[in-house]
Amino acid sequence: MSKAILNVKGLTKNFGGIKAIDKVDLDIHPGEIVALIGPNGAGKTTFFNCLTGIYTPSEGDITLRNPESGKETRLNGMKPNKITEQGMARTFQNIRLFPTMSVLENVMIGRHCRTKALIFGAVFRNPATRREEEEIIATSYDILKKVGLHKQVDEEARNLSYGAQRRLEIGRALATEPFLLLLDEPAAGMNPKETETLVTLIREICKEGHSILLIEHDMKLVMSLSDRIFVMDYGKKIAQGTPEEVRSNPAVIKAYLGEDVDA
């Protein structure tokens, strides 16, 4: 197996006296779809927030390795925007789009960290800037096509349906050209049909060479989609393995699955 693109060692996050995350290890290899599951309040979102620099971890190491250049970066204490530049992008559990900007503009914002024009380019619109702007629009449009929103480019993001907003968030994250995509409950609030489209979309994204780490409560989705699963409870990692292994793990059943899954 090739080297891990994300390597988390002993990650701990304290909020005052509470250990929201307690010495969690996790690794993701290129091309994998990995799920992070656990009961409510287990610390999954906090884990994402530590990875993406929104929280600073209390202890532990997070290392990101670019699969192409092989460059390794320690993410601890880095600013969120720098981390995104390294090639890891995310979506949010409580959707965080730019509500009054158009669908296209939302994705265009994702292109920000891969483009350069500043004041000079904005004012003088030199050829390089114009080309860059065209590239931003074209790429964003292509991404919208992929997530199935190209018919609503001019719509304000807040007017989209719930499922469409979740897909737009994925599109926006894709625009930053990540090799690792973190999805926080992408299927939350979706109806079965929307979930099905989402599963197809995630598979497609994975096939195009993005690795995926996703948090999800929909067990059917998790079991069918993931190569490996990590299970957290009360901030600790209690199990990891293939869907089959996790499904039959007594600790997991005790903590969480129990009656949830008719496995």
Place this chain on the structure above:
Amino acid sequence: MFPVKELKRSFLISIWFAFLTFPIMVIKVDPIERTVLWRWDNMFFIAFGSFVISILAKVYLLRKERRAGRKKAKKDIAEPFVQRILREPRFLYPLSLAVLVLALVFPMFFSTYQTNIMTTALMYVVLGLGLNIVVGVAGLLDLGYVAFYAVGAYSYALLNLHFGLGFWAVLPIGGLFAAFLGVLLGFPVLRLRGDYLAIVTLGFGEIIRLILENWNDFSQGPSGIANIPRPGFFGMDMSFASGITYIYYIVVALVIITIFVVNRLQNSRLGRAWLALREDEIACQAMGIDKTKTKLIAFSLGAFWAGFVGVIFAAKTTFVNPASFTFLESAIILSIVVLGGMGSIVGVIFGALILILMPEYLRALSEYRMLAFGGILVVMMVFKPDGIISNVRRSYRFKKHHSKEVIEP
């Protein structure tokens, strides 16, 4: 049109009110005469009045609901007339041209006094557009904007006093000084949000004014600096009147440049980042936008324009003192942006013209001038909370054949 159910409700409300107010409004006990007066007509007025008011309120609410519903259903219909004109180049360009011609011939048809007032108004247009970048577009509430204006004005006054530098030389320097100060202030301060940022910038504005007032050796204190030369024109001597006309044209040119630059900035990668920053900072950072840098650029660009106008202000009045740079000034510029429509260039232009010209022409009301001014502001904000002209949303045209079928990984 008006549902019967609501009529019934209003009727019940009116009876309820009449009943509630019965003891105070109807019964009047005269303790001396030891009689009780029954004022039944009062009861009638109350019942009738509350009935009418409740219906009016209901009609208003219904309308509002219906309007909101319609807006959701079909946005294009709800799009106001002005917005449609602004969106269509076919209307917009001839209109701008007409306004431009009007602006150019203005001094020929109006007195020096009028021209002077118009110059002031146009200076506030530029100030408003500058602050609009900071407050309207990037969403950073800056209450100390006047400080940068003061820096521009004093740059010219002092550089001229000590080094004899002319207007044209100081014009860019004043802007750069202000922008530099913007960066200096912005660095520690821009990590604050909303109200906190507002308070700190407010304090900063006052600090600058207090420095100018008290540091006599540097700024000549409250008495200010006088005899600042007007802008030169290839060393020509100009009469007072033509001097005023000259400054007017300089300001018109500055307005045009400002509109051009601000418009381009708004429709650029940077402008989009500012808008996004206003909407959700965390999402912005997660999308790879450098929050500090982007805010700092907005802040210092805003300051740059203020510095620019400050230099012109000093040249126009030929006299500066700290009293010109009080908090009230910041408040007026902020009102221009808010009243005109946050983020909307045309809105800000209208806002500036209305806010600056109106008090001049309200002089007839003498003492009640500020009262009327305040009243109009309040009424406007109640009826048009988004400002006079809200921002026109941009839509992008694409060349579809340009788009590649796959995105790069």
